Amino acid sequence: MVEAHAAVDPAEAHIDRLLHALSDATRRDIVRHTLRGEHSVSSLARRYPMSFAAVQKHVAVLHRAGIVSKQAKGREQLVRADIDAVRTVARLLDQYEAIWRGRMDRIDALLAEPEQGADP
Template sequence: MVVATGSDEDVDRLFHALADATRRDIVRRSRRGELSVSQLARLYPMSFAAVQKHVAVLERAGLVAKERRGREQLVRSDPDAVARAHHALDDLAATWRGRIDRMADLLADPDDELRPDGPASSASPPPSTPEGQER
């Protein structure tokens, strides 16, 4: 399956990052404004190091960027990355819609359109009985 948006590795990193609820929440929160990693760590029932790892996954995927200001590392989201994810999903949806349409075309019985009463009339006739036997 080919997705036209970036390399396969880029798309894999993007969807891997978005596969986790905590990371999706970090992206949502950072879209509203910059947050320090310390502020983020206070929001989740996990260690500071665990939050740092989530932010690192998001950063590798290009969904957020970190910037050091003094002692703090500020996290901000990249709206273009979310648009890339949306575009990749649209590409995948279009690919599958095309495949489903082609399968439907292959499975369609061309004789169905020729019959006046459609596919219901394609029932096979009753089996014939050997001569001399009654039904």
């Protein structure tokens, strides 16, 4: 296995990264705070019971997923969440809703039509 197990389709791989990045409570908390406004990595780190390096890694995961952007300001890196990345996931879920609704529609149609066999 030269390339592990990840999705080959780059679009799917991006979704993989997005959802994986959001699947950690600390990272979701970082997203919440950086949606409200910019925060330096160290100011974020002070909020959590773990090392600076650990929080830095969490920020890096969010950054690789495109959920967060970093802007250098002097010796600090200001972290800010990008709502469009969140919307990408929201659109995916909307697709699932649509698929499900499609099934419901088919079921409704079956129930509505009188019982018949195959069509010509």
